[in-house]
Amino acid sequence: MDIKTYWKQRQQAFEKALNLAMPKATLQPATLHKAMRYSLFAGGKRLRPILVLAAAESVGGKPLNAMPLACAVECIHTYSLIHDDLPCMDDDDLRRGMPTSHKVFGEGIAVLAGDALLTYAFQLAAQTKPVKRHNAAHYVNELAIGSGNQGMIAGQVVDLEGEGRKVTPKQLRYIHENKTAALITSSIRLGAMSANASDKQLATLTKFGQSLGLAFQVIDDILDITQTSEQLGKSAGKDLEAQKATYPAILGMAKAQAEAARLTKLAKDTIKSMGPKAAPLQAIAEYLLSRQN
Amino acid sequence: MDIKTYWKQRQQAFEKALNLAMPKATLQPATLHKAMRYSLFAGGKRLRPILVLAAAESVGGKPLNAMPLACAVECIHTYSLIHDDLPCMDDDDLRRGMPTSHKVFGEGIAVLAGDALLTYAFQLAAQTKPVKRHNAAHYVNELAIGSGNQGMIAGQVVDLEGEGRKVTPKQLRYIHENKTAALITSSIRLGAMSANASDKQLATLTKFGQSLGLAFQVIDDILDITQTSEQLGKSAGKDLEAQKATYPAILGMAKAQAEAARLTKLAKDTIKSMGPKAAPLQAIAEYLLSRQN
Numbered sequence: 001m002d003i004k005t006y007w008k009q010r011q012q013a014f015e016k017a018l019n020l021a022m023p024k025a026t027l028q029p030a031t032l033h034k035a036m037r038y039s040l041f042a043g044g045k046r047l048r049p050i051l052v053l054a055a056a057e058s059v060g061g062k063p064l065n066a067m068p069l070a071c072a073v074e075c076i077h078t079y080s081l082i083h084d085d086l087p088c089m090d091d092d093d094l095r096r097g098m099p100t101s102h103k104v105f106g107e108g109i110a111v112l113a114g115d116a117l118l119t120y121a122f123q124l125a126a127q128t129k130p131v132k133r134h135n136a137a138h139y140v141n142e143l144a145i146g147s148g149n150q151g152m153i154a155g156q157v158v159d160l161e162g163e164g165r166k167v168t169p170k171q172l173r174y175i176h177e178n179k180t181a182a183l184i185t186s187s188i189r190l191g192a193m194s195a196n197a198s199d200k201q202l203a204t205l206t207k208f209g210q211s212l213g214l215a216f217q218v219i220d221d222i223l224d225i226t227q228t229s230e231q232l233g234k235s236a237g238k239d240l241e242a243q244k245a246t247y248p249a250i251l252g253m254a255k256a257q258a259e260a261a262r263l264t265k266l267a268k269d270t271i272k273s274m275g276p277k278a279a280p281l282q283a284i285a286e287y288l289l290s291r292q293n
Numbered sequence: 294m295d296i297k298t299y300w301k302q303r304q305q306a307f308e309k310a311l312n313l314a315m316p317k318a319t320l321q322p323a324t325l326h327k328a329m330r331y332s333l334f335a336g337g338k339r340l341r342p343i344l345v346l347a348a349a350e351s352v353g354g355k356p357l358n359a360m361p362l363a364c365a366v367e368c369i370h371t372y373s374l375i376h377d378d379l380p381c382m383d384d385d386d387l388r389r390g391m392p393t394s395h396k397v398f399g400e401g402i403a404v405l406a407g408d409a410l411l412t413y414a415f416q417l418a419a420q421t422k423p424v425k426r427h428n429a430a431h432y433v434n435e436l437a438i439g440s441g442n443q444g445m446i447a448g449q450v451v452d453l454e455g456e457g458r459k460v461t462p463k464q465l466r467y468i469h470e471n472k473t474a475a476l477i478t479s480s481i482r483l484g485a486m487s488a489n490a491s492d493k494q495l496a497t498l499t500k501f502g503q504s505l506g507l508a509f510q511v512i513d514d515i516l517d518i519t520q521t522s523e524q525l526g527k528s529a530g531k532d533l534e535a536q537k538a539t540y541p542a543i544l545g546m547a548k549a550q551a552e553a554a555r556l557t558k559l560a561k562d563t564i565k566s567m568g569p570k571a572a573p574l575q576a577i578a579e580y581l582l583s584r585q586n
Contacts, residue, residue: 111376135428157402
């Protein structure tokens, strides 16, 4: 399959759906809704929503039913970037080639726009059509677990605490598993759940998501070193500057690249048994390994 | 009825339930869970949870069924205080007589603890027992609407934008309706929903909540001027200092006090038709008018 065409088509459908699902920029208070949309429509790759849609397909579902959940995970991802870029966190001025939210709207509005996106994500999840095996309670619970105190936020806390300190490979894996892989895994699980996935299918896709999510973060750490800010659309070399623990920093570049390839193969092997319906997930895993930004 | 005894009993039951419902302080990452608990158990009045429980009673339900929702609204309220106290927002060092979250844990962890409480609130709402008329989708939706971009956060944005500017009485009402009354109204609606309230009952309680919520905020503004920091457990006189629009500032103290009394009477009259089961709600409204902190 042609992954670039697939990605483009899915992304276009998603952009339309997201635009319709979100409050208009003119809705009062306009500053808030402008800030929410500014970060949401800043040209992200839409990896997590596309994983939601591809996971729904992988168990025989229609991407359309999964769309509210695709929007929900993108709201979560975007809020996490807004808060992560704040001066009290990573202190970043540039994101996707544009000034970060607090640079444009001020820190107070950036905090609140993040809070509003986080809240709205759960509103979207609650509105997702129930299926035989799964309902709003399951969707909301899954989203909260992936993004909350035992998922994404746990990873961010340990990441923040680790800055400037010596981090062991075990701690680094914990950070990556939680900060990045948890929401990626939940995205995949949510897509499959909206298509009435069985427990067995969810277990397989969970393993796939965990390996894919780790691979994605190792590649991200590599690109932070090898690419320019222009290529990445965000400040490159930040990890070294902040003395962040990364795979290249701990293992060296060659071993980090080998680890990314190993994790990608592991992910792909995990879903071999799912057959041709999982071809988009296979192709996404391969594509992420070769990405340049 | 003896409102002080009622409040104490409900509060004690709530404290126990909240303690059980929240992740332990020793759970990894411990800093995050300590920060979540630090602000949650800092000695709040528990107004919103007690309204959840009293609203459940007002339509013939058992307070126990409403407990997860009581915990959820307190998580929302607490996260909003943590973020509101940040230097980029109200910049407050003192809350409930204790140093604010960012003073103890640093700004980064304070942002993340707020995010985690917000996320966990929806996890709790999703776990609430469905009844004939209402399920997790309704609970989550209600909580998101009360606390989100068309509720509490909308009020915070307009409040933040109004600092140091001339605010009209109409704008002030908008701020109060959203920043304070929206979550108070949702708390009451959620409690009633968990007890299988009808649309008619919800409509009556919504009106009650809107008047009570406005009254509560007018009283809060009055106390900010008339009480000392010691009496309030937070920095008094902050509104004047930040040139915040308040009812006493716009109408004068006497008219503000009359407005609080009028709104309280309006709230009480609204639920007269609900009979003796709504006696706790009546007593809470009366009690709030006479409070000194």
